[in-house]
Amino acid sequence: MQSQSKVRELCRVHGLAATHQRVIIYRAVTARPGHYSPEDVYNLVRRQIPSISLATVYKNLKTFVAHGMLRELHPGAGPLRVDPTLERHHHLVCTRCGAVRDVASSWLVPVRARRPAPRGFRVREFKVDALGLCRKCARKRSPRSRS
Amino acid sequence: MQSQSKVRELCRVHGLAATHQRVIIYRAVTARPGHYSPEDVYNLVRRQIPSISLATVYKNLKTFVAHGMLRELHPGAGPLRVDPTLERHHHLVCTRCGAVRDVASSWLVPVRARRPAPRGFRVREFKVDALGLCRKCARKRSPRSRS
DNA sequence: GTATCTGCAAAAATTTTGCTAGTAT
């Protein structure tokens, strides 16, 4: 978890007013790795600021994402999720239960293109989702073959 | 574009009733590569079946995805999108305008893990998004450096 | 003091659901 003053400084660096709500929201999201929906964040933050509104949470999450202070995720269906881990990393996405886990970038052989991208596209980074089954779902899948 | 009879056969293979609506929807989505939202598909299909409902489009797109007849996409924010390209491929995602283009899997050096995935996760495939700027947005970005 | 931000409430956008009549097998 980042200290209040660190968050305030981070806001300043990005030209954002360091409001109380903003500091609390950012600290809540970065308290530990995970993938939070706006609702999740709202519920976390309400413990400390019962009067906060969901709209404020949305606005600030979008602000943080726009300033690169958080990452945006769209792993499966459903609501927006936000990821506090800024270092390059990839995701393990269970196609059965939808769970998403981070995995260090070093897990993969470096991703490289063999040639420039088509149509003048300028690649900045590669984001990899490893689709498959988490242990729990892999177990459920036909304990012995079907029949 | 797939012929009506091909689509009917495909439905049969997957144990789905080959209804008129289903055939029209599937043909519309697979008419050409692209990334369609349910609204898009609805508007395409309404030309041929003015009485069709958006709910029917949603139900059928989800059915197709569940049977592996389409792929589901969540490239950026916003609505569900669906991709008719079933062969392995990756995406170029413009982080400025949100445009998504397909790029052949062979564009990348093969993606491989250096070691088994953590926590018993079973990887089935890697999905790569190349994040960056499309030509149009790259041009807009500071034609000469700022100042 | 001025620009930015919050909270509220309302609206917009997206997706799901239950049900009846209709259709495919």
Added chain:
DNA sequence: ATACTAGCAAAATTTTTGCAGATAC
């Protein structure tokens, strides 16, 4: 004949917006 599906309308969910008052710089 039986099971599945379409259309409809309503609800649920997720996200955005406008604005008055409050706060940060």
